[in-house]
Amino acid sequence: MSSFPNESRAAEQTRVDHVETMIQQQLITTAQNLSKAQQERRKVEVNFSSNTRANYIETDDIIETNATLQQQKQLLAGATTNEDILTTKEKELHLLAGSPYFGRIDIQEDGEPDTLYIGMASLNDHDQNFWVYDWRSPIAAIYYNGTLGRVQYTTPVGPQTVELQRKRQFSIQAGKIKNMFDTNETIGDNILKSVLGQASSPQMHNIVATIQQAQNQIIRDVKTKVLIVQGAAGSGKTSTIMQRIAFLLYHSRRQVNADQMLLFSPNNLFSNYIAAVLPSLGEKNLRQVTLQAFLAQRLHGLQVQSLFERFEQEQTPTNPETQALRQFQESLEFVRQLEAFAKKADLTSAFQSLLFEGQVFFSAAEMIAIYQEFPTNLLTTDKLVRLKNTLIRRLQAFLQEEAHQDWVLTAIDDLSERQYAEIINTPKLRAADFNTQQQHLAQALVHQKYYPVYEAIYNNYFYNPYQLYKQFLQEVLYPQPQVWQAMITAYQLAMETHKISLAHATAVLYLQQLLTGTGRQQQIKQLFLDEMQDYSPLQLAYIQHSFPQAKLTLLGDLAQNLYQGSQDQSQLAVLEELFTARKTKVISLQQSYRSTAAITNFAKQLIPQGEQIQAFNRPGVLPTWWQTSSEQLAAWTLHCAQEAREKYETVAVITKTNAQVQELQKLWASQDKVSVLQENDHQIPTGIVLVPIYLAKGLEFDAVIGYAIQAPFYQSKSDQAILYTLATRALHDLQLISAPHKPRWAKELDQKTYQARIAQ
């Protein structure tokens, strides 16, 4: 591939032109081949349906049909694979077209010089020369990781060392080089600066061309079982996780596909916001779920409180006792007590009679009697299995008897020919004598009728998990017994109206899963969890237990802790303890990319250990902190938003609560240019948007106006974390509005990091 010396820009452009022509040619041939493959598949499909119109009357026909079926299936699978390969190829060519690569490395490997170009996908010619290397190929790691000199990279056959002699970055648009320069840094500042200086976009972009070294380490880690990423606001955690997913899909294509991955996302708006990243990298999207949806799916018929509802409720003056209580209920200590309870729990008080057609089929007393026969030192899970087996055996014995009842004979007589054929459905049965057939029919009919009883046993409907959980709660020792008792009463009352708090919902499900093992998802191989700081130890323990085969990637920012109240850096220690049995690695990202340096430097004072955060050197104006009157508050907020809108695409007015959003919405009803961001919105609209902080998490806007930054909304230490989250949503411009008094702690902030102004 040394036909181009590639030193000058002109030479590089000639190479780009050559590659572009190759892409266009390959697009044409791929489209032709694809159309042929589609025709081929359709032909096989037509044959398939006409050849497999089954004739199940004669045994010989069945055997023949099966053989044809297998053959046709193979043909169809072959045709579909061929088509899939070509479709992927076409997708990759489209990814490359116009901007075929963004990086180049010149290396010496075993004394041999080589020049490699890195892009979104691989491109080779008929002679198998690589013109572009996929960014995820082993050798491309050098581009992201290495400074010039000797560098190592990992290959499937072990580590390889090469001499990196040059690293060049490109910005290519519509086949034209817009910018190119050599760099010795990981990925030079210049291109990054220009990427970060751009306006925000309605959906998240990929960062493939400018992945930073620390991020690359996270993206390419394939060994760690539990990868925990603690990163400052705007440090690229979410971007990195999306790149990591694309990397894992490429790296482990044979072992894992997108259906075996699951992402826990903070809310649906966020899920939509990131939904374009994987397709932009040529990959299929993975499934996403919110914690509340995950719990609700498993608690049929109950209304599970959402994180937002809880946050809203706790805005009414928070009672420290309630706070402490909830923290205990979701703590690691509580988890351990629950786990211990599950091992030795006495189920007898939770048994409930199994009814069938309004009559008791197995009474609670019968179950208690069986249960009490088991050796006392058996684990509860084992007792449960034995009880189930006993109940099933008793059910089977009952069915044997029942098969001789008169109703069965009548029902057999009433069978239509089709129903008869459906039950007598094997050659052996068809050949059997009358009595054998009758017996088989009788068995089948009683099984059919009593199937619900079997299902109820199988699904553990013979004990009440909510009752068992209550029993557990009553056994827990809490320093303030009255507070604890009041909580149990509240739990019961809520259950009567089919409502359950988030903490109880998780605990009930975890207990149920520990006892029965049902609900565990073995097929998920990779689990990703964004905004980990919003999950309590109890929720994390339950999630971990639900996905026993999954490797975990958890990421978040302990400082952006909106929901957990006073939890702090010790959460990391809790996490490590929670996952102690597995290979855990914690990576910290301190460089913040989203905001201008002025905004980051202002925001980082709001949190403990904020001094470790490094602002990205992107210029911008100091944040403004406005002081106004209560009467003026809403009007001034709107004024600032409108002024910012003249300069920027997206301007967010961020409130602390949803109630404030509704207040402003009413006041600004005549402002048709203000839209309210809703949880199920697919995109962030341009213009002025009104949004509560918990929905703005993870998102970004060109300008942010913080509404009512004053007591009582912003007062406590944990409110500083909320303001930190709010401030770090801004890319270019941040304005805070207070009426009339700023929070007490505002005095401690460095006056040089913002402009204090009076609104008039």
Ligand SMILES: Nc1ncnc2c1ncn2[C@@H]1O[C@H](COP(=O)(O)OP(=O)(O)OP(=O)(O)O)[C@@H](O)[C@H]1O
């Ligand atoms: N390597 C990079 N190249 C280009 N842009 C980057 C890079 N890393 C991060 N960014 C940009 O920085 C911004 C913040 O990234 P992201 O949302 O992934 O951060 P985060 O750590 O998840 O933030 P937060 O915790 O505040 O929600 C995004 O606009 C993203 O595109």
